[in-house]
Amino acid sequence: MRTYLITLVGLLFVLFSYAAAYDPLDPNGNITIKWDVMSWTPDGYVAVVTMNNFQMYRHIMSPGWTLGWTWAKKEVIWTMIGAQATEQGDCSKFKGNIPHCCKKTPTVVDMLPGVPYNQQFTNCCKGGVLASWGQDPQSSVSAFQVSVGQAGTTNKTVKLPKNFTLLGPGPGYTCSPAKIVPPTKFFTADLRRKTQALMTWNVTCTYSQFVAQKHPKCCVSLSTFYNETITSCPSCACGCENKHKCIKSDSKLLSMVGVNTPRKDNAPLLQCTQHMCPVRIHWHVKLNYKEYWRVKITLTNFNYRVNYTQWTLVAQHPNLNNVTQVFSFDYKPLVPYQSINDTGMFYGMKFYNDLLMEAGPAGNVQSEVLLQKDKDTFTLKQGWAFPRKVYFNGDECMLPPPDTYPYLPNFAHQNLVAFSTLFCSIFLILLVLF
Ligand SMILES: *[C@@H]1O[C@H](CO)[C@@H](O)[C@H](O)[C@H]1NC(C)=O
Ligand SMILES: *[C@@H]1O[C@H](CO)[C@@H](O)[C@H](O)[C@H]1NC(C)=O
Ligand SMILES: *[C@@H]1O[C@H](CO)[C@@H](O)[C@H](O)[C@H]1NC(C)=O
Ligand SMILES: *[C@@H]1O[C@H](CO)[C@@H](O)[C@H](O)[C@H]1NC(C)=O
Ligand SMILES: *[C@@H]1O[C@H](CO)[C@@H](O)[C@H](O)[C@H]1NC(C)=O
Ligand SMILES: *[C@@H]1O[C@H](CO)[C@@H](O)[C@H](O)[C@H]1NC(C)=O
Numbered sequence: 001m002r003t004y005l006i007t008l009v010g011l012l013f014v015l016f017s018y019a020a021a022y023d024p025l026d027p028n029g030n031i032t033i034k035w036d037v038m039s040w041t042p043d044g045y046v047a048v049v050t051m052n053n054f055q056m057y058r059h060i061m062s063p064g065w066t067l068g069w070t071w072a073k074k075e076v077i078w079t080m081i082g083a084q085a086t087e088q089g090d091c092s093k094f095k096g097n098i099p100h101c102c103k104k105t106p107t108v109v110d111m112l113p114g115v116p117y118n119q120q121f122t123n124c125c126k127g128g129v130l131a132s133w134g135q136d137p138q139s140s141v142s143a144f145q146v147s148v149g150q151a152g153t154t155n156k157t158v159k160l161p162k163n164f165t166l167l168g169p170g171p172g173y174t175c176s177p178a179k180i181v182p183p184t185k186f187f188t189a190d191l192r193r194k195t196q197a198l199m200t201w202n203v204t205c206t207y208s209q210f211v212a213q214k215h216p217k218c219c220v221s222l223s224t225f226y227n228e229t230i231t232s233c234p235s236c237a238c239g240c241e242n243k244h245k246c247i248k249s250d251s252k253l254l255s256m257v258g259v260n261t262p263r264k265d266n267a268p269l270l271q272c273t274q275h276m277c278p279v280r281i282h283w284h285v286k287l288n289y290k291e292y293w294r295v296k297i298t299l300t301n302f303n304y305r306v307n308y309t310q311w312t313l314v315a316q317h318p319n320l321n322n323v324t325q326v327f328s329f330d331y332k333p334l335v336p337y338q339s340i341n342d343t344g345m346f347y348g349m350k351f352y353n354d355l356l357m358e359a360g361p362a363g364n365v366q367s368e369v370l371l372q373k374d375k376d377t378f379t380l381k382q383g384w385a386f387p388r389k390v391y392f393n394g395d396e397c398m399l400p401p402p403d404t405y406p407y408l409p410n411f412a413h414q415n416l417v418a419f420s421t422l423f424c425s426i427f428l429i430l431l432v433l434f
């Protein structure tokens with residue numbers, strides 16, 4: 001009865017957490033797009049567009065962000081530095097100077113690293129990759145300059161672009177309308193003078209896993225030292241619609257050239273598993289010392305076409321308030337509400353294991369975590385030692401149902417066994433003696 005109740009509550013919880021864009025573990029997480037008008041031109045303005053990723057553990061991975069919007073009037077983009085519109089559109093009305101883009105709804109992408117110096121801009125040219133705020137705040141910003149024509153030329157006549165869209169790289173983000181905010185202030189290089197933008201507007205984009213896709217993108221499996229049972233990921237945790245497209249780990253196709261090459265549409269090539277997830281997180285309760293206990297965490301990639309760069313793992317467990325040591329991963333506690341300290345993010349160490357390689361023998365990273373017990377709450381019973389929530393790259397992973405967790409062998413049962421063995425032995429001894 002109790003397990004049913006737990007499952008029901010868990011199910012409701014999952015349903016609710018999928019439906020809301022709001023992420024309880026990162027309540028202030030968003031990507032903010034700021035337009036600073038730096039100068040007016042005869043027919044428009046020059047603006048610096050800055051994207052800040054304020055999300056603690058959700059980054060934008062290669063092939064990077066794609067930003068779109070709809071012009072309010074007949075604006076065109078004369079030039080762009082540090083980014084480019086993917087399509088020029090119909091500029092046939094122009095003679096002589098031809099704009100960079102004449103589309104009503106431009107689609108803009110970052111430049112790749114190594115573009116010529118005169119096409120670069122501060123914080124540009126990273127192939128659209130934006131690190132998460134929690135992992136690397138310096139790399140969580142991207143910027144470009146845009147020169148807009150056929151636009152307003154004063155802060156009264158300029159019309160804000162509408163209908164912002166952000167792909168990062170897949171769907172999932174929803175953007176607010178642009179809102180005029182107090183103009184940004186900038187320091188000059190010598191820090192002795194402040195200048196300010198002529199006009200500034202902000203757009204805020206928030207992520208929802210529900211918008212991104214209907215299935216989770218990762219799952220969790222569990223094991224312990226005290227029970228041989230390995231609780232695997234739920235079957236079809238990430239959807240089995242594409243099961244016919246998966247590839248067995250011993251398939252000859254894997255030795256073909258180009259099998260790992262990413263596709264333009266980011267279509268995965270998954271190893272066949274019963275869960276069909278691109279990523280599995282395994283949580284193993286490894287040791288129980290007097291004062292401490294130890295967990296081993298393993299991340300496995302099942303996608304032959306993706307290397308996960310700058311991956312992040314978030315776990316929620318009541319004992320994460322007392323992490324003593326994390327081996328071979330970096331760790332940072334996340335304290336969304338000051339009173340509760342039960343969530344933390346793990347990420348790879350730079351140049352060591354911050355790359356989770358494509359599926360195959362090298363496609364995993366692992367760590368061990370040493371936790372100090374709180375004597376009042378620590379228990380190996382009833383699945384307490386397992387995480388309450390797990391996120392990979394900002395997407396919540398599916399946990400197995402609690403009634404399948406490996407349980408601590410029943411003590412009453414064990415004692416019974418001990419007693420019966422005792423009786424047996426006494427009986428045998430008596431038998432031998434007499
Ligand atoms: C966006 O994130 C920043 C940083 O966490 C926060 O200060 C700001 O309030 C957020 N904006 C919105 C509209 O949620
Ligand atoms: C506008 O966005 C910037 C980040 O790009 C942020 O620092 C600023 O606080 C935002 N302004 C408002 C009013 O939200
Ligand atoms: C427009 O500029 C004037 C001064 O030139 C300033 O007083 C006003 O607040 C600005 N309005 C906006 C919306 O930025
Ligand atoms: C907003 O943009 C999306 C995608 O570009 C498009 O499907 C939608 O029709 C646009 N909405 C408006 C009101 O322009
Ligand atoms: C992953 O990285 C390795 C080493 O840098 C590279 O050989 C391989 O092609 C990459 N795989 C994918 C799917 O990008
Ligand atoms: C939260 O727990 C971590 C250890 O995991 C500790 O370093 C940190 O000080 C704690 N923070 C608060 C606010 O209790």
Ligand SMILES: *[C@@H]1O[C@H](CO)[C@@H](O)[C@H](O)[C@H]1NC(C)=O
Pocket residue numbers: 321322372373374375
């Ligand atoms: C960590 O555990 C010790 C021992 O139970 C306890 O005294 C201490 O308060 C705990 N620290 C936190 C941050 O809860």
Ligand SMILES: *[C@@H]1O[C@H](CO)[C@@H](O)[C@H](O)[C@H]1NC(C)=O
Pocket residue numbers: 227228229403404405406407408409410
């Ligand atoms: C191990 O856990 C499984 C699954 O919960 C349970 O069925 C089994 O009885 C446990 N094994 C022992 C020895 O208690």
